[in-house]
Amino acid sequence: MLFLLCTALVHAQPNPDDQKRIKQFYDTSLLEGHSYEWLYYLTSRIGSRLSGSLGAERAVEWTKAELDSLGLDRVYLQPVKVPKWVRGAKEFALIETAPGITFNVPITALGGSVATPSVGLKAPVVEVQGIEDLAKLGRKNIEGKIVFYNRPMQANLISTFAAYSGCVDQRYDGAREASEYGAVGVIVRSMNLRLDDFPHTGAMSYGDQAVSKRVPAAAISTNAAEKLSDLLKLEPDLKFLFRQQCMTYPDVWSNNVIGEITGSEFPKEIIVVGGHLDSWDLGDGAHDDGAGVVQSMEVLRVLKQTGYRPKRTIRVVLFMNEENGLRGGNAYADNALANKEKHIFALESDAGGFTPRGFSFNCSDDEFAQVESWKPLFKPYLIHYFEQGGSGADIRPLKNKYNVLAGLRPDSQRYFDHHHAENDTFDAVNKRELELGAATMTSLIYLYDKYGLINAIPSTLKQ
Ligand SMILES: [Zn+2]
Numbered sequence: 001m002l003f004l005l006c007t008a009l010v011h012a013q014p015n016p017d018d019q020k021r022i023k024q025f026y027d028t029s030l031l032e033g034h035s036y037e038w039l040y041y042l043t044s045r046i047g048s049r050l051s052g053s054l055g056a057e058r059a060v061e062w063t064k065a066e067l068d069s070l071g072l073d074r075v076y077l078q079p080v081k082v083p084k085w086v087r088g089a090k091e092f093a094l095i096e097t098a099p100g101i102t103f104n105v106p107i108t109a110l111g112g113s114v115a116t117p118s119v120g121l122k123a124p125v126v127e128v129q130g131i132e133d134l135a136k137l138g139r140k141n142i143e144g145k146i147v148f149y150n151r152p153m154q155a156n157l158i159s160t161f162a163a164y165s166g167c168v169d170q171r172y173d174g175a176r177e178a179s180e181y182g183a184v185g186v187i188v189r190s191m192n193l194r195l196d197d198f199p200h201t202g203a204m205s206y207g208d209q210a211v212s213k214r215v216p217a218a219a220i221s222t223n224a225a226e227k228l229s230d231l232l233k234l235e236p237d238l239k240f241l242f243r244q245q246c247m248t249y250p251d252v253w254s255n256n257v258i259g260e261i262t263g264s265e266f267p268k269e270i271i272v273v274g275g276h277l278d279s280w281d282l283g284d285g286a287h288d289d290g291a292g293v294v295q296s297m298e299v300l301r302v303l304k305q306t307g308y309r310p311k312r313t314i315r316v317v318l319f320m321n322e323e324n325g326l327r328g329g330n331a332y333a334d335n336a337l338a339n340k341e342k343h344i345f346a347l348e349s350d351a352g353g354f355t356p357r358g359f360s361f362n363c364s365d366d367e368f369a370q371v372e373s374w375k376p377l378f379k380p381y382l383i384h385y386f387e388q389g390g391s392g393a394d395i396r397p398l399k400n401k402y403n404v405l406a407g408l409r410p411d412s413q414r415y416f417d418h419h420h421a422e423n424d425t426f427d428a429v430n431k432r433e434l435e436l437g438a439a440t441m442t443s444l445i446y447l448y449d450k451y452g453l454i455n456a457i458p459s460t461l462k463q
Pocket residue numbers: 276288289322350
């Protein structure tokens with residue numbers, strides 16, 4: 001039966017009404033879109049939006065006001081407590097190959113790291129290719145040194161996100177692990193496939209490690225990582241000095257920003273589209289995730305402008321604190337559970353504002369068969385990537401056995417040139433690429449609104 005159903009879906013001709021609607025969404029986004037103008041304001045007038053910062057709070061107020069101006073049925077803030085980590089004065093680092101012979105190198109403190117002593121931390125360096133090397137080296141080769149994690153992202157992986165996943169443990173767990181062997185600090189090669197001079201920050205964690213054992217952690221640019229590695233081969237006893245003044249303050253209150261169009265037939269069936277409002281403090285968070293924020297806002301605006309009246313409730317959620325805590329995503333899911341809300345579908349855009357290629361879907365095989373049946377509708381727009389896989393960090397806590405979660409999948413080849421670095425700025429986002437992403441998202445939201453799920457979610461289901 002399932003086989004017949006799938007076959008019928010796959011061979012279905014595109015519905016002309018759907019074709020017309022989808023063309024209208026692309027036309028509206030490309031000819032009369034607001035996403036690029038919104039992105040300009042969010043990134044260039046407000047700027048970076050690290051959780052707990054003034055920028056983050058301004059972004060909450062401004063996006064709420066913009067959603068208010070769209071004439072939605074409901075716009076509101078959802079309070080969420082977030083961590084507050086601040087970078088302090090710009091970091092400083094140098095390599096000393098002999099007394100008085102030094103080379104300055106660009107570094108950036110990793111998010112959540114402790115500071116170095118105020119005069120800086122100077123120590124010999126031991127280079128490793130990953131956490132697994134620590135046990136091989138043992139305490140005798142690590143104690144009193146700075147561990148330099150230098151495993152590069154794997155260049156032959158076509159998905160740069162897969163290459164990122166293959167390295168990010170060095171950044172996230174590297175300091176905690178190295179400290180167990182007596183390291184005094186860690187330097188991590190930036191998660192960037194390109195050789196350049198931008199250090200890339202990102203979250204790290206000490207877990208439940210005792211405060212006295214926590215060592216400072218910084219990322220070094222890829223060019224400087226290559227240089228440090230080369231110099232270590234010539235001069236294994238060289239010293240590395242770095243200074244950073246970052247600090248963690250007590251948690252503060254912030255908000256998720258939410259707006260919705262109430263469904264005309266099934267208002268209790270909720271469809272979410274979103275991105276995360278916070279960003280790192282370097283650059284202005286244009287690709288990560290200003291793009292996803294404005295595209296998600298644009299989905300509701302385009303639906304309104306084209307006169308589409310959704311059957312189900314369509315909700316835009318701008319999540320706070322994806323980068324260093326995921327508190328917004330967790331708070332949203334907790335509230336959904338407490339309010340017994342039924343989320344049938346959620347879509348996140350958090351992979352950059354580049355040319356959209358398609359979506360990845362976290363769903364069952366029969367729900368995926370329905371998605372595959374929609375593929376011909378996207379063909380004119382060169383959207384062809386429909387795969388089962390992950391969705392987005394902020395929406396993941398909403399997953400249950402029945403619903404479908406999806407992530408927009410743009411071309412990822414240049415994403416990590418900018419990710420979490422000073423060059424993640426407005427000028428790095430192309431207007432057409434951003435708008436194509438918004439139209440692609442609107443089209444999928446429309447299809448889920450119109451057709452719903454293949455298998456209804458039982459009313460007794462606990463999230
Ligand atoms: Zn992101």
